[in-house]
Amino acid sequence: MPPIRYDVVDMSEAELEAEQQLYGGLADSVRALADASLRTTVPGAVVEEVTEEIEKLAARLAGDQIEDSFGVSLTTSGTVRAYGNTVVGLRNPVAPPLRIQRSGAGRAWAEFRLGALYEGPPGMVHGGVAALVLDQVLGEAAADGGSPGMTGTLTLRYVANTPLGACGAAAWIDRVEGVKTIVKGELRDGEGTTTVEAEGIFILPRWAREAMVEREERPPRFE
Amino acid sequence: MPPIRYDVVDMSEAELEAEQQLYGGLADSVRALADASLRTTVPGAVVEEVTEEIEKLAARLAGDQIEDSFGVSLTTSGTVRAYGNTVVGLRNPVAPPLRIQRSGAGRAWAEFRLGALYEGPPGMVHGGVAALVLDQVLGEAAADGGSPGMTGTLTLRYVANTPLGACGAAAWIDRVEGVKTIVKGELRDGEGTTTVEAEGIFILPRWAREAMVEREERPPRFE
Numbered sequence: 001m002p003p004i005r006y007d008v009v010d011m012s013e014a015e016l017e018a019e020q021q022l023y024g025g026l027a028d029s030v031r032a033l034a035d036a037s038l039r040t041t042v043p044g045a046v047v048e049e050v051t052e053e054i055e056k057l058a059a060r061l062a063g064d065q066i067e068d069s070f071g072v073s074l075t076t077s078g079t080v081r082a083y084g085n086t087v088v089g090l091r092n093p094v095a096p097p098l099r100i101q102r103s104g105a106g107r108a109w110a111e112f113r114l115g116a117l118y119e120g121p122p123g124m125v126h127g128g129v130a131a132l133v134l135d136q137v138l139g140e141a142a143a144d145g146g147s148p149g150m151t152g153t154l155t156l157r158y159v160a161n162t163p164l165g166a167c168g169a170a171a172w173i174d175r176v177e178g179v180k181t182i183v184k185g186e187l188r189d190g191e192g193t194t195t196v197e198a199e200g201i202f203i204l205p206r207w208a209r210e211a212m213v214e215r216e217e218r219p220p221r222f223e
Numbered sequence: 224m225p226p227i228r229y230d231v232v233d234m235s236e237a238e239l240e241a242e243q244q245l246y247g248g249l250a251d252s253v254r255a256l257a258d259a260s261l262r263t264t265v266p267g268a269v270v271e272e273v274t275e276e277i278e279k280l281a282a283r284l285a286g287d288q289i290e291d292s293f294g295v296s297l298t299t300s301g302t303v304r305a306y307g308n309t310v311v312g313l314r315n316p317v318a319p320p321l322r323i324q325r326s327g328a329g330r331a332w333a334e335f336r337l338g339a340l341y342e343g344p345p346g347m348v349h350g351g352v353a354a355l356v357l358d359q360v361l362g363e364a365a366a367d368g369g370s371p372g373m374t375g376t377l378t379l380r381y382v383a384n385t386p387l388g389a390c391g392a393a394a395w396i397d398r399v400e401g402v403k404t405i406v407k408g409e410l411r412d413g414e415g416t417t418t419v420e421a422e423g424i425f426i427l428p429r430w431a432r433e434a435m436v437e438r439e440e441r442p443p444r445f446e
Binding site for chain 2: 006022023025026027029030032033034035036037038039040041042044046047048050051053054055057058059060061062063064065066068069070071072083084085086087089091092093094115116117118119120121122123126127128129131132133134135136139150151152153154155156157158161164
């Protein structure tokens with residue numbers, strides 16, 4: 001497995017905030033459009049007109065763009081710019097996005113809303129979306145405890161359906177065994193009932209361990 | 224767990240095709256916009272202008288819409304309309320969407336592309352996205368074998384990173400044990416290498432089993 005590259009971007013806190021406001025606003029508008037495009041019942045002629053307008057706007061934005069994916073970069077002040085991340089990415093309209101909080105001692109959690117775009121069985125959160133969210137929250141708990149890593153295994157136990165709407169997720173380090181960090185977590189519905197239980201094993205790749213030893217430091221977060 | 228409700232919609236094949244073309248086109252345009260919004264490097268003033276235009280289009284579509292989520296309905300000819308599904312939903316811009324094929328004997332597979340919107344580690348598919356996709360493909364394999372069910376447990380083993388780009392997924396029924404169907408599957412990268420292995424246990428809920436006995440028939444697919 002080749003090393004993963006993190007660019008370091010020289011930007012001030014004010015520049016970072018302005019960037020997040022600008023592109024966060026754009027992503028929010030696309031999220032609202034995605035939700036409306038799924039639920040709309042306007043006449044077909046209007047749908048066709050709107051589709052054409054959307055195509056024009058997409059072409060306008062794509063007129064100048066990065067070649068591949070957004071990647072993950074670090075600002076000189078240490079903020080992680082994982083804007084393309086499918087769960088937490090500020091600039092990614094597919095992401096709800098989650099704002100994950102951390103205890104500083106191996107615990108991570110978030111409150112969020114999963115609407116019509118995250119449906120599996122009628123009116124319920126897609127089981128795979130529960131897995132998507134929990135993978136990220138468990139990984140952040142591992143990183144928060146000083147044991148970042150790539151997901152090795154992830155096991156999900158679905159104990160009840162999760163209705164669409166308000167949700168919560170939390171994860172905590174259960175134990176560390178050498179290069180493996182075992183993390184547990186859960187998804188909760190709007191009433192606080194646990195609906196999905198998760199256990200993940202996060203493993204620090206060899207190249208990252210070697211880089212840590214060389215630089216006598218901890219590696220950057222993976223997210 | 225309350226029964227899940229499926230509406231039956233009376234529509235011809237021609238109406239279904241027209242509907243899929245209209246709304247599929249809309250969703251495709253929003254997918255392109257989402258990708259462009261993540262990767263764009265146009266000037267900030269243009270981003271602000273485009274954001275305003277998108278907000279107007281979203282409001283236009285939302286002017287008349289269904290109240291909650293899309294749900295899952297069946298047409299009188301037996302086609303499943305799961306347009307809001309996060310993995311396969313034709314009308315859901317969050318969905319890649321996957322077009323899953325079935326053998327008729329407990330096997331399901333799909334070839335698809337995961338671009339910048341599905342990123343976790345830089346240049347790589349998010350581990351949770353792999354889980355999201357596999358949950359759906361495994362569930363469809365269970366249903367294809369005549370043993371539909373809700374996900375009970377899902378276990379994922381990440382054996383290598385999956386680069387963004389062309390991907391494949393496949394799943395097959397390993398064995399059936401009473402109301403439990405055990406399904407195995409895998410995600411593959413563009414070169415056909417297995418990157419994630421999955422095992423899922425799908426369980427037919429009690430209300431569906433009772434409905435089957437009452438109606439002397441097999442329950443509808445869950446997706």
